[in-house]
Amino acid sequence: MGKLLFGARRDADTRGLLPNMARRSFLGAALALPAAAQRDWSGKDPIRYPDPDVVVLDPRFAKLKANNAAIERLYTGLRWAEGPAWNGAGKYLVWSDIPNDRQMRWLEEDGHISTFRSPSHYSNGNTFDWEGRQLSCEHDTRRVVRYEHTGAVTVLADNWQGKPLNAPNDIVVHPDGGIWFTDPGYGILSIYEGHKAKMEIKEAVYRIDGKTGKMEMVTDEAYKPNGLCFSPDYKKLYVADTGAGREVRVWDLDGSTVRNGKRFVQLDIPGSGGLPAAADGIRCDVDGNVWAGARPGVQVITPNGERIGMIRLPETCANISFGGAKRNRLFMAASQSLYSLYVLTTGAHIA
Numbered sequence: 001m002g003k004l005l006f007g008a009r010r011d012a013d014t015r016g017l018l019p020n021m022a023r024r025s026f027l028g029a030a031l032a033l034p035a036a037a038q039r040d041w042s043g044k045d046p047i048r049y050p051d052p053d054v055v056v057l058d059p060r061f062a063k064l065k066a067n068n069a070a071i072e073r074l075y076t077g078l079r080w081a082e083g084p085a086w087n088g089a090g091k092y093l094v095w096s097d098i099p100n101d102r103q104m105r106w107l108e109e110d111g112h113i114s115t116f117r118s119p120s121h122y123s124n125g126n127t128f129d130w131e132g133r134q135l136s137c138e139h140d141t142r143r144v145v146r147y148e149h150t151g152a153v154t155v156l157a158d159n160w161q162g163k164p165l166n167a168p169n170d171i172v173v174h175p176d177g178g179i180w181f182t183d184p185g186y187g188i189l190s191i192y193e194g195h196k197a198k199m200e201i202k203e204a205v206y207r208i209d210g211k212t213g214k215m216e217m218v219t220d221e222a223y224k225p226n227g228l229c230f231s232p233d234y235k236k237l238y239v240a241d242t243g244a245g246r247e248v249r250v251w252d253l254d255g256s257t258v259r260n261g262k263r264f265v266q267l268d269i270p271g272s273g274g275l276p277a278a279a280d281g282i283r284c285d286v287d288g289n290v291w292a293g294a295r296p297g298v299q300v301i302t303p304n305g306e307r308i309g310m311i312r313l314p315e316t317c318a319n320i321s322f323g324g325a326k327r328n329r330l331f332m333a334a335s336q337s338l339y340s341l342y343v344l345t346t347g348a349h350i351a
Contacts, residue, residue, distance in 0.1 A: 055270075066343060071341045082319050086128075086331070096125075101119045113338075124170070125171045137169055144165075173349075179208040205217070223243025230284065265279075267307070298313070313339060317332050328345065
């Protein structure tokens with residue numbers, strides 16, 4: 001989550017690129033299809049199935065694509081959309097509109113959208129814990145909070161070893177009750193998404209113990225740790241680094257400890273000749289595929305780090321979340337708008 005830093009350099013590591021000429025040819029043909037920016041998003045002129053902006057780059061993605069489902073724009077009029085999180089009990093999606101200092105809510109029952117929380121202290125990432133309580137990362141207050149069922153706000157973290165956090169960004173929960181979050185500091189770089197301030201600690205990933213409330217640093221290897229998620233079996237931790245590396249990193253997870261950190265994938269824009277596409281928000285499906293908010297919209301990567309598909313959007317997609325009654329609806333928070341797409345898989349996590 002947060003701003004993506006796109007460099008002009010192409011890294012020598014090409015694991016994110018397609019491995020043979022046949023796929024490159026297929027890619028060129030796919031990109032020749034109508035671009036998302038040229039679509040009529042008002043609904044006046046419906047798109048013909050299959051949706052040309054849900055692009056199969058490898059046959060494995062075809063199994064995840066519903067050929068009679070189209071990308072829908074659910075709402076527009078935001079300034080910078082982030083942090084979608086699905087509440088299964090309430091059957092609603094909550095997300096952040098950071099510069100407008102508010103959280104929004106979409107109701108599955110009738111598609112009603114309204115301001116859910118304002119002010120939100122310029123919140124960024126959101127999720128729900130195993131008791132259904134909302135957790136949010138706040139830029140302006142530089143803290144992680146939990147909204148109790150009573151409406152009270154509990155501060156879970158606001159400092160590390162006596163120094164204020166930079167600006168907590170994205171957040172996920174583990175079945176053991178642990179709360180994991182990233183702290184890259186984007187929210188204090190300017191007055192647009194909070195307030196400008198000096199970073200006093202190194203960017204890092206943290207864990208809060210769900211029982212004791214004790215906070216510990218998990219890793220500070222990533223330059224700008226941004227989006228994060230677990231594998232379906234909770235044996236791996238993925239973190240999107242939107243710093244100079246423009247990569248998604250992966251660690252083996254052993255309780256509250258991570259080890260064997262390495263590059264999982266470095267993305268570019270498919271068919272562009274290597275233009276960078278740093279992943280922002282990331283989520284796993286039940287088969288372990290990683291879905292990443294990355295230009296030109298969303299890119300899908302297998303557990304082996306092979307890109308197999310993409311969803312083209314007319315705006316930069318920051319974060320994603322699986323939701324809906326069957327958890328097979330992908331919600332995409334993209335700049336000024338919220339989009340969704342039904343897919344043939346389900347999200348691996350609760351929010």
